[in-house]
Amino acid sequence: MSAFGSVFMPEMAISWFDGSNWSESKVVPSDSLNLHAGAHVLHYSSTCFEGLKAFRHEDGSVKIFRMDRNIARMAQSSELLALPKLDQEQAAQMITSIVARFASDVPEPPGSMYIRPTHIGTEPAIGKAAVPTLESCFYVLLSPVGDYFSGGDRALRLLIDDKNMRCPPHMGMVKSGGNYAGALQPTMKARAEFKADQVLFCPGGDVQETGAANFLLIDGDEIITKALDSTFLHGVTRDSILTLARDMGMKVSERQLSVDELLERAGKPGCEAALSGTAAVLTAVGTLIHNGKEYNVGNGGIGETTLKLRRALNDIQWGRSEDKFGWLRDI
Structure with a gap:
């Protein structure tokens, strides 16, 4: 089976900003992106993207x-990166039209069509290290994906890093490739040394996020997660899960969570932890690693509340329960 996100539809939607206006969108082969070698994005990382399904x-x-x-x-993200202003209406039209074009290729549940809109700076100007690009490109890639848990649903192991941040504080709200690149080396090191799946960044003992997902602690009927600020990504899946939890009568506490409190609560019977993101929706965390010591979260396995919340979101996405929040859009 191909790795998640490694198979693409043969065509994509694309539009170019010339410094004044966005071009009319076109459908072109997905391997036909032509950039000058001096394009701003290749030197100064003027890029952001989204992931939706x-x-x-x-x-x-x-x-x-x-x-x-x-x-x-x-x-x-485009605004915070000083990229040209995105035409949101055109972006919506491009996404819906390219999905409609390949509607017959959208897999049956639990599969889906992963959508990757991307905005990059294209002005050829290697002297603009501290100046924004005036030109850019927006395109929408499609990737049919199968069941994220086809290899088996298991609880993850997280290494707690209570010194470093995933990215600079002012970049946390930006979904940019540079943030993921910055978290890659610590994650690879954690895998090699501790067999950890991801690193949970907790600078100064403040529990924030992993390199690619938001973190949720589930203690009985309460979900505890960091309150939104500029230092970390405001996940759409995170928001969806918290909305569903409130609708189920659970208490949602968006507040500061310290590493000490996390480890203290984690060992309680029935405690759960999970990572939220577009790809896996909600993935259980079974083990926390801190200062060379391992801590089980609850019984170290996949918790019932994690499964219940994941199922509730999937049921809306797959059309098996009412979309009372108005989250689904027709193509």
């Missing part, structure tokens, strides 16, 4: 999940 329902229709929220976050 389209789902096939039993009646054959295809729905896109929370596209408006992803486009708004991408517009925010």
Whole structure:
């Protein structure tokens, strides 16, 4: 089976900003992106992206999940990176039209069509290390994906790093490739030394996020997670899970969570932890590693509440329960 996100539809939607206006969007081969070797993005990382999904329902229709929220976050990322202003209406049209073009290729649940809108700085100017690009390109890639847990659903191992941040504080809200690149080396080291799946960045003992997902602590009927600020990514899946939890009558506490409190609560019977993100929705965390010592979260396995929340979100995405929050968009 191909690795998640490694298979692409043969065509993509694309538009170029020339310094004044966005071009009319076109559909072109997915391998036909031409950039000058001096393009701003290649030297100064002027790039942001989103990840969202389209789902096939039993009646054959295809729905896109929370596209408006992803486009708004991408517009925010573009602004924070000083990229040209994104045309949100055109972006929505490009996403829906390219998904509609390949609607027949959207897999049945638990598979989906992964959508990757990307915005990059294209002005050929290697002297602009401290100056924004005036030109850019926006394109939408599609990747049909299968069941994220096809290799087996298991609880993850997280290494707690209570000294370092995933990225500079002012970049936390930006979904940019540079942030992921910065977290790669610590994650690789954690895998080699501790057999950890990811690093949970907790600078100064403040529990924040991993290199690619938001962190949630589930203690009984309460979810505890860091309150939104500029230092970490405002996950769309995170927001969806918290909305569902509140709707189920759970208490949601968005506040500072220290490493000490996390480790103290983690050992309690019935405690759970999870990572939220577009790809896996909600993935259980079974082990925390801190200062060379391992701590089980609850019984060290996959918790019932984690599964219940994941199932509730999947049921909406797959059209098996009512979309009372208005999260699904027709193509």
